[in-house]
Amino acid sequence: MPRGEATPGRVMAQVAMVMNLDKCIGCHTCSVTCKQTWTNRTGTEYAWFNNVETRPGQGYPRRYEDQDRWRGGWELKRGRLVPRSGGRARRLARLFANPELPTLDDYYEPWTYDYANLTQAPLGDDLPTAPPRSQIDGRAMAISAGPNWDDDLGGGPGHTAADPVLEKISDQVRLEYEQAFMFYLPRICEHCLNPSCVAVCPSGAMYKRIEDGIVLVDQDRCRGWRMCVSGCPYKKVYFNHATGKAEKCTLCYPRIEAGEPTVCSETCVGRLRYLGVILYDADRVGEAASVEDEQGLYEAQLGCFLDPADPGVARAAEEAGIPHDWVTAARESPVHALISRYRVALPLHPEYRTMPMVWYVPPLSPVVDALTRTGHDGEAPESLFGAIDTLRIPLAYLAELFTAGDTEPVEAALCRLAAMRTTMRRVNLGQEPDPDIARSVGMTEEEIHAMYRLLALAKYEERYVIPTSYTAEHGSPVDTGCSLEEAGGPGMYDPDGFHTAPAAPPAPGTATAPATDPSGASLAGRLNLLNWDGRGRPDGLFPRQEGPA
Amino acid sequence: MNHLHTALWGVLPYLAFTLLVAGTAWRYRYDRFGFTTRSSQLHEHRLLSIGGPLFHAGLLFVLAGHVVGLVVPKSLTERMHVPEWLYHLNALAVGGTAGLATVAGLAILVHRRLRSPAVRAATSRSDLAVYPVLAAVLVCGLAATATTLEAHPYDYREGVAVWFRSLFTLDPDVAAMAHAPFVYQLHALLAMALFTLWPFSRLVHAFTAPVAYLARPYIVYRHRGSGTRPAPQHRRIG
Ligand code: HEM
Ligand code: SF4
Numbered sequence: 001m002p003r004g005e006a007t008p009g010r011v012m013a014q015v016a017m018v019m020n021l022d023k024c025i026g027c028h029t030c031s032v033t034c035k036q037t038w039t040n041r042t043g044t045e046y047a048w049f050n051n052v053e054t055r056p057g058q059g060y061p062r063r064y065e066d067q068d069r070w071r072g073g074w075e076l077k078r079g080r081l082v083p084r085s086g087g088r089a090r091r092l093a094r095l096f097a098n099p100e101l102p103t104l105d106d107y108y109e110p111w112t113y114d115y116a117n118l119t120q121a122p123l124g125d126d127l128p129t130a131p132p133r134s135q136i137d138g139r140a141m142a143i144s145a146g147p148n149w150d151d152d153l154g155g156g157p158g159h160t161a162a163d164p165v166l167e168k169i170s171d172q173v174r175l176e177y178e179q180a181f182m183f184y185l186p187r188i189c190e191h192c193l194n195p196s197c198v199a200v201c202p203s204g205a206m207y208k209r210i211e212d213g214i215v216l217v218d219q220d221r222c223r224g225w226r227m228c229v230s231g232c233p234y235k236k237v238y239f240n241h242a243t244g245k246a247e248k249c250t251l252c253y254p255r256i257e258a259g260e261p262t263v264c265s266e267t268c269v270g271r272l273r274y275l276g277v278i279l280y281d282a283d284r285v286g287e288a289a290s291v292e293d294e295q296g297l298y299e300a301q302l303g304c305f306l307d308p309a310d311p312g313v314a315r316a317a318e319e320a321g322i323p324h325d326w327v328t329a330a331r332e333s334p335v336h337a338l339i340s341r342y343r344v345a346l347p348l349h350p351e352y353r354t355m356p357m358v359w360y361v362p363p364l365s366p367v368v369d370a371l372t373r374t375g376h377d378g379e380a381p382e383s384l385f386g387a388i389d390t391l392r393i394p395l396a397y398l399a400e401l402f403t404a405g406d407t408e409p410v411e412a413a414l415c416r417l418a419a420m421r422t423t424m425r426r427v428n429l430g431q432e433p434d435p436d437i438a439r440s441v442g443m444t445e446e447e448i449h450a451m452y453r454l455l456a457l458a459k460y461e462e463r464y465v466i467p468t469s470y471t472a473e474h475g476s477p478v479d480t481g482c483s484l485e486e487a488g489g490p491g492m493y494d495p496d497g498f499h500t501a502p503a504a505p506p507a508p509g510t511a512t513a514p515a516t517d518p519s520g521a522s523l524a525g526r527l528n529l530l531n532w533d534g535r536g537r538p539d540g541l542f543p544r545q546e547g548p549a
Numbered sequence: 550m551n552h553l554h555t556a557l558w559g560v561l562p563y564l565a566f567t568l569l570v571a572g573t574a575w576r577y578r579y580d581r582f583g584f585t586t587r588s589s590q591l592h593e594h595r596l597l598s599i600g601g602p603l604f605h606a607g608l609l610f611v612l613a614g615h616v617v618g619l620v621v622p623k624s625l626t627e628r629m630h631v632p633e634w635l636y637h638l639n640a641l642a643v644g645g646t647a648g649l650a651t652v653a654g655l656a657i658l659v660h661r662r663l664r665s666p667a668v669r670a671a672t673s674r675s676d677l678a679v680y681p682v683l684a685a686v687l688v689c690g691l692a693a694t695a696t697t698l699e700a701h702p703y704d705y706r707e708g709v710a711v712w713f714r715s716l717f718t719l720d721p722d723v724a725a726m727a728h729a730p731f732v733y734q735l736h737a738l739l740a741m742a743l744f745t746l747w748p749f750s751r752l753v754h755a756f757t758a759p760v761a762y763l764a765r766p767y768i769v770y771r772h773r774g775s776g777t778r779p780a781p782q783h784r785r786i787g
């Protein structure tokens with residue numbers, strides 16, 4: 001191998017995301033557009049595939065990070081990786097009532113308003129109001145929680161103090177920290193490399209797609225055992241209480257397949273989301289996820305990623321059935337650059353051992369703000385580097401989020417961002433470039449400029465480098481097979497169906513499958529007897545006659 | 550042998566069975582999306598965590614009891630030298646306890662359905678049909694078990710069980726059932742009613758019990774093209 005890399009085992013491709021937290025203004029546009037696209041139906045009122053939480057804060061559902069309570073993710077048991085909620089037998093024994101399932105109280109009771117009262121209230125002295133009504137049972141209700149109840153540290157200190165991440169840091173730190181800063185954390189499903197939601201699904205309805213790593217729920221196979229909701233430590237699987245099926249973020253796969261970014265990325269006001277391909281070695285995932293030391297998980301996951309510029313990797317990828325344009329895209333992937341090249345992006349809660357694939361550039365702005373507030377020049381190199389080191393509190397908090405408590409990688413990432421700021425400041429002020437700044441964070445001046453381009457200026461095509469979809473060749477090394485793939489067998493549809501016009505969108509509230517693979521396949525030969533008026537011989541009641549027509 | 554008995558014990562069982570099998574097969578093809586427990590745990594957790602396991606665990610024992618009681622012929626236990634009193638004590642103790650647990654569990658579940666507004670709102674029409682029939686089957690079965698406490702109880706192993714096994718040889722022993730006590734007859738009739746409701750209600754979830762999970766690797770990978778066909782636009786069943 002030219003670069004001394006070990007021979008990659010099983011190369012797989014993953015469409016991954018990076019969000020630059022410095023730029024998030026907490027406007028919730030992403031949440032709303034996502035909701036309008038995917039979950040504006042009965043049964044999913046409380047489901048937010050994308051949510052934006054204020055940190056410190058409890059998140060959504062409240063206190064989802066308290067894994068002693070919800071038991072999501074994986075744990076090491078005598079060196080073996082098992083779902084934290086228990087192995088297969090324990091899961092089956094808990095089918096009839098799942099002790100680790102959040103109830104609607106942990107989310108919120110969705111509501112609407114009785115608008116009719118505005119026009120139909122009898123004439124009186126008071127202006128009529130539109131009182132809130134529960135969308136669950138239709139009764140009048142008092143609104144006491146919402147998907148972002150503690151937005152901007154609202155809801156009082158009690159809310160903020162209940163943040164499970166904050167609880168891990170000492171009391172004194174807590175108080176100081178609340179005065180220090182806050183930031184926003186937009187979250188979607190992590191489309192993990194080692195998804196525990198998939199692992200705990202008893203019916204095998206959840207799966208990771210071989211071609212692009214997107215984790216989906218097969219709506220026709222889900223039986224409503226609602227184990228995945230507990231299994232996901234990020235609580236990004238929601239139970240549709242009207243259809244009795246689990247639903248989750250689909251990474252907008254119909255858009256990704258067409259080479260377009262997800263709706264949340266497309267509509268992000270801060271333009272802080274990046275989408276791109278990452279090549280990784282699937283054979284290393286299990287080992288990396290079982291690293292003993294939680295703080296070693298970040299490095300271990302980095303170790304699974306392959307360098308697409310390496311000709312050996314490219315060859316192995318193409319042998320594994322990954323098309324050439326995917327390998328090219330992986331080389332240009334902004335996500336790969338931010339994660340592996342510049343090392344400024346970090347995974348969210350690697351200690352859950354699911355190997356998440358939505359990474360975050362930690363926010364430097366709060367540090368700059370804190371400095372400026374104390375009368376310093378927030379962008380002067382001396383004070384900024386010093387501040388990162390001395391503002392231990394935000395550092396400890398960020399480390400609990402992104403590196404299982406290890407402050408070193410967070411500090412390194414923040415220093416690289418600080419180096420970028422100060423370097424670019426010199427450029428803007430027309431000062432001499434100072435290569436020492438870049439060198440002090442282990443980068444070159446060119447790399448700093450390239451990173452600046454990516455983080456500050458990158459246009460649409462640079463932020464979203466998404467090749468269009470393909471289907472891995474069967475029998476290729478990535479083909480792990482599927483029992484349903486017999487032609488005409490259960491679960492198969494007309495392969496050309498994808499190219500025919502899609503079926504009409506479902507009316508809100510009807511029972512349809514929102515997250516199965518797309519296809520406008522006709523009901524080839526099947527008949528709906530319930531809609532038959534009993535007159536005449538409907539098409540498809542009997543098999544079609546063989547032979548020339 | 551009058552015609553009514555022939556109809557009830559010679560024809561009806563086959564109709565119910567056909568409906569159960571064909572109905573389930575049809576629903577699986579037509580409405581696979583509808584195969585679900587339609588869990589209501591999101592709405593209410595406390596009562597479900599008692600009632601759900603109690604009902605289902607009791608039911609599993611009851612089912613096992615039916616297999617032993619109906620399928621294993623009396624001659625077999627006699628040849629294995631299982632004394633009559635031991636067999637009946639066992640049937641009464643285990644069967645009775647399981648039956649009581651099931652009924653208690655169902656009572657909790659029904660109470661929850663009526664009293665919790667959210668669960669009540671999530672109750673479908675098919676639930677309204679299933680719950681009374683299910684309750685009636687259970688109560689009748691429990692009553693039948695109770696009759697074995699009498700001094701000279703009816704021996705269902707020489708009547709009902711013979712009829713049940715004869716159904717599978719396509720030579721229904723109508724007389725064996727016709728002479729059974731009324732509770733047994735009612736229990737059997739209600740059970741047949743339950744089987745006809747089965748495919749069209751949430752009860753289909755019992756047929757999809759995920760036993761294969763025990764032997765499956767944790768992570769499932771699938772190809773992009775291998776998704777199941779999309780659910781057709783259809784009316785919801787159950
Ligand atoms: C071993 C197979 C079975 C499994 C794994 C199973 C599992 C479940 C689960 C997970 C629920 C949903 C509970 C919830 O969260 O709301 C449920 C509900 C229910 N099951 Fe089963 N079940 C099985 C067999 C049966 C059978 C054989 C029957 C009846 C003859 C039955 C009758 C019911 C009923 C009536 C409910 C509704 C309970 C309620 O919410 O009121 N189940 N079952
Ligand atoms: S974040 Fe997504 S892929 Fe990961 S465990 Fe949760 S639902 Fe599964």
Ligand code: SF4
Nearest residue numbers: 024027028030268270
């Ligand atoms: S749209 Fe962008 S800026 Fe607004 S909340 Fe979402 S991620 Fe943040």
